[in-house]
Amino acid sequence: xxxxxxxxxxxxARLRRQANxxxxxxxxxxxxxVGAEVYLKCENFQRVGAFKxxxxxxxxxxxxxxxxxxxxxxxxxxNHAQAIALAGRLLEVKSTIIMPKNAPAIKRAATESYxxxxxxxxxQETTRETLAQALLQENAMTLIPPYDHEDVVAGQGxxxxxxxxxxxxxxxxxxxxxxxxxxxxxAVATKNVAPQCKVxxxxxxxxxxxxxxxxxxTLHTVHNPPTIxxxxxxxxxxxITFPLVLEYVDDMQTVSEAAIIEAVQFLFxxxxxxxxxxxxxxxAALLSQAVRTGKRVGVIISGGNIASQTMHTILNxxxxx
Amino acid sequence: xxxxxxxxxxxxARLRRQANxxxxxxxxxxxxxVGAEVYLKCENFQRVGAFKxxxxxxxxxxxxxxxxxxxxxxxxxxNHAQAIALAGRLLEVKSTIIMPKNAPAIKRAATESYxxxxxxxxxQETTRETLAQALLQENAMTLIPPYDHEDVVAGQGxxxxxxxxxxxxxxxxxxxxxxxxxxxxxAVATKNVAPQCKVxxxxxxxxxxxxxxxxxxTLHTVHNPPTIxxxxxxxxxxxITFPLVLEYVDDMQTVSEAAIIEAVQFLFxxxxxxxxxxxxxxxAALLSQAVRTGKRVGVIISGGNIASQTMHTILNxxxxx
Numbered sequence: 001x002x003x004x005x006x007x008x009x010x011x012x013a014r015l016r017r018q019a020n021x022x023x024x025x026x027x028x029x030x031x032x033x034v035g036a037e038v039y040l041k042c043e044n045f046q047r048v049g050a051f052k053x054x055x056x057x058x059x060x061x062x063x064x065x066x067x068x069x070x071x072x073x074x075x076x077x078x079n080h081a082q083a084i085a086l087a088g089r090l091l092e093v094k095s096t097i098i099m100p101k102n103a104p105a106i107k108r109a110a111t112e113s114y115x116x117x118x119x120x121x122x123x124q125e126t127t128r129e130t131l132a133q134a135l136l137q138e139n140a141m142t143l144i145p146p147y148d149h150e151d152v153v154a155g156q157g158x159x160x161x162x163x164x165x166x167x168x169x170x171x172x173x174x175x176x177x178x179x180x181x182x183x184x185x186x187a188v189a190t191k192n193v194a195p196q197c198k199v200x201x202x203x204x205x206x207x208x209x210x211x212x213x214x215x216x217x218t219l220h221t222v223h224n225p226p227t228i229x230x231x232x233x234x235x236x237x238x239x240i241t242f243p244l245v246l247e248y249v250d251d252m253q254t255v256s257e258a259a260i261i262e263a264v265q266f267l268f269x270x271x272x273x274x275x276x277x278x279x280x281x282x283x284a285a286l287l288s289q290a291v292r293t294g295k296r297v298g299v300i301i302s303g304g305n306i307a308s309q310t311m312h313t314i315l316n317x318x319x320x321x
Numbered sequence: 322x323x324x325x326x327x328x329x330x331x332x333x334a335r336l337r338r339q340a341n342x343x344x345x346x347x348x349x350x351x352x353x354x355v356g357a358e359v360y361l362k363c364e365n366f367q368r369v370g371a372f373k374x375x376x377x378x379x380x381x382x383x384x385x386x387x388x389x390x391x392x393x394x395x396x397x398x399x400n401h402a403q404a405i406a407l408a409g410r411l412l413e414v415k416s417t418i419i420m421p422k423n424a425p426a427i428k429r430a431a432t433e434s435y436x437x438x439x440x441x442x443x444x445q446e447t448t449r450e451t452l453a454q455a456l457l458q459e460n461a462m463t464l465i466p467p468y469d470h471e472d473v474v475a476g477q478g479x480x481x482x483x484x485x486x487x488x489x490x491x492x493x494x495x496x497x498x499x500x501x502x503x504x505x506x507x508a509v510a511t512k513n514v515a516p517q518c519k520v521x522x523x524x525x526x527x528x529x530x531x532x533x534x535x536x537x538x539t540l541h542t543v544h545n546p547p548t549i550x551x552x553x554x555x556x557x558x559x560x561i562t563f564p565l566v567l568e569y570v571d572d573m574q575t576v577s578e579a580a581i582i583e584a585v586q587f588l589f590x591x592x593x594x595x596x597x598x599x600x601x602x603x604x605a606a607l608l609s610q611a612v613r614t615g616k617r618v619g620v621i622i623s624g625g626n627i628a629s630q631t632m633h634t635i636l637n638x639x640x641x642x
Contacts, residue, residue: 308636315629
């Protein structure tokens, strides 16, 4: 898919001076523990606190003037919602976000603070897809889904492109996997600029649909899995991301909830980084030896948006080690 | 005091490849709130999680072989203890730390994990100074106090030296003040390499001894002030730091506990940085408008060692705004 790699390079040019060039952090202690040189690509320092800004900005910026004038719509109660809201504000495109009524007030407020219109729905009464279809017919807005969209995938792939420039010669790269937008973009970018580097997607054991899909080559789904890593509670890989994952990703591995908790603790106490559970999956995989490590290992820290109550629960959990 | 500046430059050479060159972070949101370009020098990413490593390593590395063989002693239950313990390990110098019996178990464990010997005492029965004198006479160790020592001050000054190289043209620099080691080193370095830049020391209102001392030119002391910023609970400036603060610091300002809490919250939620309350004093001063801001403002984030319970209390406090 040379085509997707071209899209990633184009996205990278579009994002210049709009997205943060996020820093790479290292830890002598962590390197000693896992016996490798590990580099953390800190997308928790990206705008809106997560890599999602890359895909959202890339997608909206390519709409026609007419589409921009009609606005964009998405459904998300997570980082993609804030990303669409901010990208919409920067590109002067009105954004509407469908969120479940029971979404945390803080997430709704953050999304509204960027100027988005939030429409809530009762998940008991309707689905977000049904509501989205109704709104799209009514208002002729453009839907920008959270991951199953070529321009979104291309935007997410720019993080890995940047990472390989910052740290040449990685032999292993770990990325978290929810709907597969970040993972497939990461894999396409990596296979084009650093073909010697293996790409492994990491999922929670409790939400292992993509791992099952990867191993069986048949799409598996999960329904609202009870993992603490809320960014990976997506039902399945998508029509665009599943084939990309099958073709470009080298392996998938899962990690326990205990390992995720330990990873967030380590990142907080030892590296002074605020990382949400989904963002800590790669570190969890290394700490729990779910993957055989390489010499130079890259880990994408995907985001840092975590509620105080979740952080409290994690910091007060006994260590897994 | 060209002499102290020379010591800072020498310390900087000694710390090369030993201390981390800590990154500078920025936030578009914060800049909008305070109406300035603000640069955060993130010493929470320093080894042991605080600037204290700089002074400890600089001091121990200058001991004679005989002194090194006899070992070093200090008293601290905070970041200086861990700094001496790690610097001692790296320089193969045995370290002994006097800590109150009631110091948090996690701090004692962290200090011991670097190979230091911890001796505890009952603050009801004796003082750390009395115990230190007894141990020094018995074992002929060298005392490295937490701040009132030229080589410690010189080491702490290297953070500002590095900061001015990373961000030229600052017109205001804010540093927290406990015993004045960081603040005086910062001020000496700044007046030598960026004389146009004002240096303001920030203290909690509840521990405003240095501010009073600065204004009256007479040494004031406080006893165990009840501020959440535990790094500033020192009783007073020292014999070495007080004259340096008087000569080189432009002003001192205080911030409320509410402003400190708001600053730690902002750093956590918006900048994804784990910062201890003492480390957030400069941000608190800007948010609460305790200082008139400049155009290009530097803030030294001094450390990130915070107990989970303290972070929980802070994240669950109502915002001051």
